[in-house]
Each structure stands twice: as C-alpha cells, then as structure tokens.
Amino acid sequence: MKSEFALLLFHTYLLINIMSYIIYYCYSEKRIRKQDAFILMAHFRSGTRNPDGTWSYSLxxxxEQFSEAFPDVNIEYDAFKKHRLRLIARYENKHCICKGKSTSRPTVLxxxxxxxxxxxxxxxPKKxxxxxxxxxxxxx
Structure with missing residues (x-):
C-alpha cells in the first residue's frame, strides 16, 4: 500500500513536471502570455487531493499567487475566474494554452x-x- 502511494505520488509529480515543461515551452516560443502561463501553473499548485482520489483546486x-506575482494588475474576480476556466479547458483539450491553430499533439493524455x-x-529512471x-x- 505504501509503495503504491509512493508510485502514484511520483507519477503525479512527473505528469505535473511534463505539464510545466509544455506550458513554459509555449511561453518561450511566444505563443502565450506570461500571465496566462502563471495562472495555469498557480491553478495546479493550488490543488489538493481529496480522500476519494479526486482533486480540488482553490480559486x-x-x-493570491497571481496578485503577488503581478501586483500592478487589477483583478476582477468574475473575469479572472472565467479566464482561468477558459485556460484550463484549453489546456485539457489541446495540452497547450496557445490560441490559434491546433498543434499535432493528442487532444487528451x-x-x-x-x-x-x-x-x-x-x-x-534518470532520463x-x-x-x-x-x-x-x-x-x-
């Protein structure tokens, strides 16, 4: 049981790192705004695993993370919430938050x-x- 949990934790960590790499790759290619990349990463950093195995994320x-990173940006709660949900949906559908043409990546993991x-x-293991x-x- 303990080793299964450790393996699950490792795989979750790995998938989050792959996701981070994809997001920052898109940012480095100037396909997305720095703020959009930050919002998506802050969303996943705010995640907590529930006892039933599902994840909850704190808006x-x-x-708060966004306000600390971008203190000069005024945040309207409803607009931020909608934009965050739009970025999450775009990431889940395309594995990228870029706008425009679809990449050749699979649509789901x-x-x-x-x-x-x-x-x-x-x-x-060291790859x-x-x-x-x-x-x-x-x-x-």
Whole structure:
C-alpha cells in the first residue's frame, strides 16, 4: 500500500513536471502570455487531493499567487475566474494554452500515453523531463 502511494505520488509529480515543461515551452516560443502561463501553473499548485482520489483546486489561492506575482494588475474576480476556466479547458483539450491553430499533439493524455511514460521511466529512471516529453510525443 505504501509503495503504491509512493508510485502514484511520483507519477503525479512527473505528469505535473511534463505539464510545466509544455506550458513554459509555449511561453518561450511566444505563443502565450506570461500571465496566462502563471495562472495555469498557480491553478495546479493550488490543488489538493481529496480522500476519494479526486482533486480540488482553490480559486482564492490562485488569485493570491497571481496578485503577488503581478501586483500592478487589477483583478476582477468574475473575469479572472472565467479566464482561468477558459485556460484550463484549453489546456485539457489541446495540452497547450496557445490560441490559434491546433498543434499535432493528442487532444487528451490517454491511458496509453501514461503507460508509455511509466514504462520509459522504469527503463531509464534518470532520463530528463524534456527528453521524456519529446520521446512520448507530449511535446514537439
């Protein structure tokens, strides 16, 4: 049981790191605004795992993190909430928060892709996240 939890925690950590890499790759390619990348990362940082295995995310924590990072930006609660939900939906559908043309990436992180990532980690546990992302097709 303890090793299963450790493995689940490791896989969650790995997937969040791959997601972070994808977001910052899009930002470095000038496809997205720095604030949008920050909002999505703050959203996932605010996540807590519930006893039933689902995740909950705190809008208030996201707003507080954003206010600290961008003190000169005035935040309207409803507009921020809608924009955050739009970014999350865009990320879940395209694995990118870029606007415009769709990438050639898969539209969802399927069980097959997760299994492929797990298998590659077991074969080469010291492989870097960028190499792993490129090999699994989660980023070009």
């Amino acid at each position: 208030q924590s996201c707003i 399927t069980e097959e892709v997760v299994n492929d990532i797990q298998q590659r980690i077991q074969q080469s 870097s996240i960028p190499q792993l992302s490129a090999q699994t097709g989660t980023i070009k």
